[in-house]
Amino acid sequence: xxxxxxxxxxxxxxxxxxxxxxxxxxxxxxxxxxxxxxxxxxxxxxxxxxxxxxxxxxxxxxxxxxxxxxxxxxxxxxxxxxxxxxxxxxxxxxxxxxxxxxxxxxxxxxxxxxxxxxxxxxxxxxxxxxxxxxxxxxxxxxxxxxxxxxxxxxxxxxxxxxxxxxxxxxxxxxxxxxxxxxxxxxxxxxxxxxxxxxxxxxxxxxxxxxxxxxxxxxxxxxxxxxxxxxxxxxxxxxxxxxxxxxxxxxxxxxxxxxxxxxxxxxxxxxxxxxxxxxxxxxxxxxxxxxxxxxxxxxxxxxxx
Amino acid sequence: xxxxxxxxxxxxxxxxxxxxxxxxxxxxxxxxxxxxxxxxxxxxxxxxxxxxxxxxxxxxxxxxxxxxxxxxxxxxxxxxxxxxxxxxxxxxxxxxxxxxxxxxxxxxxxxxxxxxxxxxxxxxxxxxxxxxxxxxxxxxxxxxxxxxxxxxxxxxxxxxxx
Numbered sequence: 278x279x280x281x282x283x284x285x286x287x288x289x290x291x292x293x294x295x296x297x298x299x300x301x302x303x304x305x306x307x308x309x310x311x312x313x314x315x316x317x318x319x320x321x322x323x324x325x326x327x328x329x330x331x332x333x334x335x336x337x338x339x340x341x342x343x344x345x346x347x348x349x350x351x352x353x354x355x356x357x358x359x360x361x362x363x364x365x366x367x368x369x370x371x372x373x374x375x376x377x378x379x380x381x382x383x384x385x386x387x388x389x390x391x392x393x394x395x396x397x398x399x400x401x402x403x404x405x406x407x408x409x410x411x412x413x414x415x416x417x418x419x420x421x422x423x424x425x426x427x428x429x430x431x432x433x434x435x436x437x438x439x440x441x442x443x444x445x446x447x448x449x450x451x452x453x454x455x456x457x458x459x460x461x462x463x464x465x466x467x468x469x470x471x472x473x474x475x476x477x478x479x480x481x482x483x484x485x486x487x488x489x490x491x492x493x494x495x496x497x498x499x500x501x502x503x504x505x506x507x508x509x510x511x512x513x514x515x516x517x518x519x520x521x522x523x524x525x526x527x528x529x530x531x532x533x534x535x536x537x538x539x540x541x542x543x544x545x546x547x548x549x550x551x552x553x554x555x556x557x558x559x560x561x562x563x564x565x566x567x568x569x570x571x572x573x574x575x576x577x578x579x580x581x
Numbered sequence: 582x583x584x585x586x587x588x589x590x591x592x593x594x595x596x597x598x599x600x601x602x603x604x605x606x607x608x609x610x611x612x613x614x615x616x617x618x619x620x621x622x623x624x625x626x627x628x629x630x631x632x633x634x635x636x637x638x639x640x641x642x643x644x645x646x647x648x649x650x651x652x653x654x655x656x657x658x659x660x661x662x663x664x665x666x667x668x669x670x671x672x673x674x675x676x677x678x679x680x681x682x683x684x685x686x687x688x689x690x691x692x693x694x695x696x697x698x699x700x701x702x703x704x705x706x707x708x709x710x711x712x713x714x715x716x717x718x719x720x721x722x723x724x725x726x727x728x729x730x731x732x733x734x735x736x737x738x739x740x741x742x743x
Contacts, residue, residue, distance in 0.1 A: 339611045341694040347714050354713045371730050374722040378623040384663040386612045390717045457693045474701040513740035569734045
């Protein structure tokens with residue numbers, strides 16, 4: 278009895294192997310194997326080897342990141358008015374997208390998009406998925422395109438390294454993944470939708486608390502600076518643009534020095550020391566070009 | 582009992598090998614839309630637009646880019662950040678096994694934090710304005726604009742000092 282059962286098992290294994298080898302694609306493989314009768318314990322064993330349970334920020338899909346990023350952006354825009362100037366916004370978007378294509382993550386679910394916030398606060402923020410904000414106050418401190426590119430590259434660095442998603446408390450993700458995993462229908466039922474939306478709100482709270490209120494962990498800011506040097510240099514921008522900007526932050530005695538980037542970022546001096554080391558380790562440092570500074574100045578006329 | 586576990590082990594091994602062989606072949610678009618490009622450059626002319634969930638066959642790779650073939654037989658380049666290697670999932674074969682969460686992008690498409698969750702959130706917070714987020718998403722930089730900007734600004738491959 279046992280022997281014959283084993284024979285059936287072995288022969289079914291051979292059949293499965295043959296079917297799999299002959300399949301030209303995964304889809305065909307799945308369809309073919311689904312026709313073969315296996316005990317549920319065997320199926321479970323197969324599945325366990327081929328799929329992992331979602332447990333951390335790294336398991337958030339691009340689409341989910343996009344929806345989190347949209348809501349974080351809506352919260353940022355609800356806090357600050359938008360500076361509405363088409364020409365300058367287009368210019369910021371092209372500089373930002375230029376450094377993004379030389380980043381470690383050129384493509385996100387819906388791409389990189391940049392918006393100017395109408396405030397004197399010196400600030401720049403990146404929501405998950407590639408929604409990036411820069412304030413009028415920060416733009417005013419930029420003297421040329423290489424400086425602007427360095428700041429935008431710092432923000433692209435936050436997106437690329439998923440610092441926003443890393444700020445989400447793990448327990449929230451585990452709860453959310455459990456609800457999502459249990460849902461078999463295309464649409465969530467009212468109870469599950471309410472639970473998931475409540476978690477979604479808490480996730481937004483985790484991110485905005487860091488992004489707007491307290492700032493990311495210092496190590497994330499240093500990492501974003503390092504990535505700014507890396508992406509900027511790869512694009513052909515002078516990474517000293519970041520140093521020039523940080524110099525303007527040092528010993529700032531203006532009334533805004535307790536807000537925005539001043540509040541949410543490590544001290545300019547510490548950052549300058551680290552960025553200098555990064556730049557010194559480069560084999561070659563691109564030079565600034567007058568043509569870039571000229572087009573920057575033309576675009577910035579729209580700021581007034 | 583022992584034989585049973587041997588059988589499972591053998592079966593799993595075969596499947597894992599199958600997965601390893603196939604993941605090298607099929608890529609799936611993980612972003613909303615990406616361009617199938619003529620050359621492995623972001624400002625290269627677009628041959629077709631590939632949508633989320635679309636499968637393409639990998640032909641070769643080069644510095645962050647994959648040369649691929651679409652289901653319609655078109656050949657071109659996609660960037661590695663826009664695709665992922667397709668994982669073998671057996672979820673389709675038994676509905677009872679869908680009770681576990683999976684990291685598979687296909688199985689999860691549209692399922693997690695999605696439009697439905699956003700709508701529910703919006704209904705609860707009418708003071709939060711998404712209109713500017715939608716306007717922001719409409720700002721696009723075309724491959725041609727990108728190339729001109731790089732060329733004029735002596736950036737990327739048009740730069741001299743790299």
